[in-house]
Amino acid sequence: MTFEHVFADLGGIPTGRLADPQALSGLLLSAANAAGMNAAGPPTVLTGPQGVAAVLVCHGGHVALHAVPAAGLCFADVAGIAAAHPQRGLDVIIKRLGARQVRTDARRRGPVLPPPNPIRSEEAS
Numbered sequence: 001m002t003f004e005h006v007f008a009d010l011g012g013i014p015t016g017r018l019a020d021p022q023a024l025s026g027l028l029l030s031a032a033n034a035a036g037m038n039a040a041g042p043p044t045v046l047t048g049p050q051g052v053a054a055v056l057v058c059h060g061g062h063v064a065l066h067a068v069p070a071a072g073l074c075f076a077d078v079a080g081i082a083a084a085h086p087q088r089g090l091d092v093i094i095k096r097l098g099a100r101q102v103r104t105d106a107r108r109r110g111p112v113l114p115p116p117n118p119i120r121s122e123e124a125s
Contacts, residue, residue: 012100018069035089
């Protein structure tokens with residue numbers, strides 16, 4: 001089984017879009033829906049002196065945001081099993097936040113396999 005994991009560093013976001021817990025909750029739900037994932041519970045949005053943390057745990061994945069509203073910065077993270085489409089969820093986040101700067105990356109996650117046996121590799125030479 002593999003997971004698709006997409007994430008983005010977002011900048012130039014209007015402060016109000018990152019400081020509204022209710023709007024961020026709705027954004028998490030919209031992103032999960034776009035990715036084809038079902039929420040395992042309600043979204044959680046926590047604010048504190050270091051910014052905002054928002055997460056939606058889904059069956060087979062998650063949608064998470066870490067933001068500093070005053071700086072217009074947000075780190076977005078969407079992961080789901082291979083049947084999901086996390087990139088679609090990330091696209092919703094980028095569009096709805098109105099980020100002016102976007103840097104994205106993606107990884108396929110899967111089982112951790114042991115390294116090859118070096119003795120057997122040397123024997124084969």
